[in-house]
Amino acid sequence: MTGKPATTYLHALTSARGIAAWLVVFYHIRGTMPWLPDGVRAVFAKGYLAVDFFFLLSGFVIYFSSHRAMLDQGAAGIRPFLCRRLARIYPLYAVMLLLTIAFAALLALSGRAAPGYPWAELPLHIAMMQNWGFTDALSWNHPAWSISTEMAAYLLFPLLILATPIARAPRAALLAGMAILIAAMGLWLYAAGLDNLGQHIVRYGLVRCLFEFVTGSMLCALWLQSGTARHTGPLTVAAAIFGGAALLWYLNPRAELWAFPAMAAALIFLLADYARRAEANGHRPSPPMQALRYLGEISYATYLSHYMLFTWFKIALVTDAAHVAPWKIGLFLLLTLAVSSALYHLVELPGKRLVTALLRRDKRQAEGDPRLSPNRSR
Template sequence: MTAKPDLAALTSLRGIAAWYVVLYHVRVSTVDLLPPPVIQIMSKGYLAVDFFFLLSGFVIWLSYRDRIAGNGVAALPRFFARRFARIYPLHFVILCGAVLFALLLAATGRASPESYPFHELPLHLLLIQNWGLTNALSWNDPAWSISVEMAAYLLFPLIALGTDWRALSTPVLLALIGLLALALHGYFVAMDAPILDSDIPRTGLVRCLIQFAIGTILCALWLRWRERPAGTAALILACGMVPGGLALAGLLPETIAVPLAFSGLLLAAALTANRARNPLAARPLHYLGEISYATYLVHFLLFVLFKLLFVDGSGQIGTAGLAGFLALTLIVSMLLYHIVERPAQRMLNRRFDLLLGRKAQTA
């Protein structure tokens, strides 16, 4: 089997997107510190999650489509085992931390039943909390996206076994991307949800599944175009900037503009990933991408604790407070990645390999 290409630039973009989400969640506490234009940019950080969904579809198609298509149902246990080992251990550890935190708040009379509803805890343990089963985000809010990612993983074999996008012509693939983006927009209109961050418990699942599917098509296009000259990437990026620009001008709703704009960005980044002197291949950026899952999952609860300990009743933080929280998030992300995430993933993969009776393969 051919080794999976190393697209370090995409890992770096994942890290940048994770930190954009961090800035989104701290923005309300920085309105006295930062100028309004910066706060406005930070207020769109929720869109980074849409990039995650596209990137996930891209990477999963690249890593697993041929394995599943070639081996059929026999390949599914390994696929699901690998995905479980990748996302669940860190989620479980942070959720346990949230439970301890909620118990501490209850013991000190500062509990928030709305944020930590114990009757919904089984849904979070099963990672199905955002499958239309709840009315609000709770416990560790960012985990809603890995809940819907789990649903995408469960549906991916149907895509992998049902079709090979590479067998379709380029115009058909581009039309499919457009139709899926239009379908996503139509869904949000039907749900009376004006932006992609609207009513996540109701809209998040469809938001993920459609963009995950677009990501799989983008991977098929990349496989077709990856040997083309760099001008192809520039053209794709320029095309992606058109819907983005129209959205910024208020001429196109983000529910259709963002999937198209991010599709152009992702495809252009993949096509240029291995170019010489690519700034996205820098080791520090790549490392931020490696620890981005830990950053994404831990920052929200960490900020709740940080505000409880260090922020006064105004809810505002100064320069030192912001720098301190960002540094704390980075350090905790590094510790979780090296002490929990990667060791647990390796351990589970070894055990699953023994259980499945096959030699381990790199996911």
């Protein structure tokens, strides 16, 4: 590393996260746009792959931002790590779940059937455990399934750092480990009869997340060892992996099960290294890149809100869900952008600050901070 702050290099990856979030949006609304060219619809039909990109990127970013503190603090660092992750994801998650609960309650009070909102499963959603193998179908706010599996990955992350040699493993071992993980996941899903990564989410979504999250963490460990911006060997290897996996996928569509994770991992490595080189050369992001970065910053709100927002949008403004006029789709996209920005600034950021402040207060109380003593003189 070059001594830059930990968040600097992540900005380039933030833009990619924003693009991926919008691919998920188009994936969920593609069935309402028969007027799109077939090629565009085919691209949107693969939007579920953006979630696999998220899992890999999450492992990369979490390792980059948290592994050093975990190694320095040992087991004492587990609680602060998990608290920081909860502060990051739960406030917005809770608000969207509450809005969905309110909607389901209105359906029930009006006498309408609401099979997609099983009240018996609600405790699992509150605990972010709904996609841990306890249910038979997606329910409530569907995209939240991946947040559930991410929570499982966060719980396993301390074990990955403290009980494995990932932080000190040589580059060859890390590269081999990633290849083994991707191949093992692909073989598992292939043996289960899957043709693509988007099938049977309830049963195999957790498998995808854990394998890809760990692969992303190993990818970051490899990237941190890849040398300075002067070395191009790792870039050549990453580009070769990307091209080879893309060719394999093209020749055999079912190879997506392992080809796409390999492609996504190579792309993340290339983007991270591009950012490192740009920083080393003093390059500043252009206005379009700054706009993309903002889309990335609000991408969690986009991802978590768009599904229910489209449900409500169709109830209010759509008469034929199989054919929504282009202007209405445009209106929905603008609405999603506006709502994402509002949720980010009004819920996500304040919620994160509030939870973080409460956690710090609890820590001070546990440590006997005299400033929090009720008997402290004023």
